[in-house]
Amino acid sequence: MKILVCLSNVPDTTTKIKFSEGSSSIDTTGIQWVINPWDELSLTRALELKDDPANGIKSVTVAHVGPVSSEPTIRKALAIGADDAVRINAESPDAYYVAAQLAEVIKKEQFDIILCGIESSDYNGSMVGGMISEFLEIPSISAVSGIKIESGNPVITREIDGGKEIVTVPVPFVAIVQKGISKEPRIAAMRGIMLARTKPVKVFEPVTVEPLTQIVVFEKPAPRSACRYVDAENPAQLIDLLQNEAKVI
């Protein structure tokens, strides 16, 4: 079986977001780009599955839609352990566009398990994985917190309200992963970094797709009112404020 992990690169999660002139985009100066945390965990899980020969995973490929400047993200994934990579040479105007590009590549290259993160920490869309599956007309399972292979068949753990379900599904399929998929992201070792330089990165030009949405302007969240302090010796006052002022209890 072949696994594909879709990668997004996002500003480091501690970045203070600033806007460019006119607030129609994010000011990217000084931003440290990282692999989207969920995608890093998907990649880790894919590599864990490949580590056990009994699972029969032939290869782990990463795919990214982005211009040449995003190549360091791809090299990082290769250094962590992916076998090869695909980059679709385009900016990403919206989720629909990105998913359409990835679906094209998947049609050409054929994968059995396609892993996407539940959201990217920048756009918070939760869209790409589900869209790819619909473009390809294959099953998708969302809210995936576990994936293993039992006698050659994928077995998925899906989170539901207040519990979990075990789900089986034939390949090919898309799994949209979240917390639990893997504990700690795998980090690149020196040897991996050396190897990554020579691993193949295929570059595809994008197909023509009309994006369906467009961000016209960003704004900062409305500032919250300043904190009102209550004396630690008299917490009953807090309960009074919550009941009579905020009216939330």
Added chain:
Amino acid sequence: MSVLVYTENWDGKFKKISFELVSYASEVAKMLNTTVTALSIGKIDETELKKLGNYGSQKIISVFNDLVETLDNQVYTNIISEVSIREKASVIIISNNNTGKALAPRLSVRLKAGVGSCVSKLPLNINPFTVYKKTYSGNAFAHLVIKSDVRIITLAQNSFNLIETENNAVIEKADVTVNSSFVKTKVTDVKKQTGKILLTDADIVVSGGRGMKSPDNWTHLVELAEALGAATACSRPVSDEGWRPHEEHTGQTGKIIAPNLYIAVGISGATQHLAGVSGSKYIVAINSDKDAPIFEAAQYGIVGDALKVLPKLVSAVKEMKK
């Protein structure tokens, strides 16, 4: 034209978020001068369906057959898209919960409909159709134009108030043919807790961080939660250490919640933690460090030792409930 709202049910019952969705949909319908159709999939009785009418849905479509008992994204997408075409929906509204996140993207491709996800206000404009959505984990919001003729909105939980109206809803049982060979996913086992307030449903959440010092100290925190009828949550290091179960982990890499009241006890307020709770209406911080960043996000705060403050809070809540 119409506005279609998908209202999920849980074991045949709706929840507050179902009514939030319908209230929101009927306000959107007013902006577009049209009506709301609510769609329910799965086994549910008529009295429960009728409740959707209280929030402005004129028509309620109920689809049920054996193949919809568990969520298969392809099957559900078929049903919703078929109904949406039948109802000539120009806007489809769905929750931004796990189910919505599973279905909205598939519907988007099927119907070539742009999605505004995690939307927390009414559309800012209907021409061009512009929605207000969360980005950068709550550190910024975007005005997003949806250019397609059909638009999908996933509504952030607890972001819209219920609006009751006169109920003149009609219920229609609809047949949507689902071919069993089409169902690809199979649920082989279910593990479900019952009787506990779910974190994602709770109006009040009491949450503990590393400042709680040890798992033994959770007794008072749990007591406070029980007294308030709240769910319990925790920061990531707390669940990583195994002090609390993983289901309680909130934040960027855990659950994203938006209760009316979030009480953060011994939590520093790291951006990744706030990413999961910034949608809360009120945040209360209890922390021994007066400079902890959590106080910048909080409306009420107590600077003090959590282990001393918690028992006093429990007594105060019990006193109030008397």
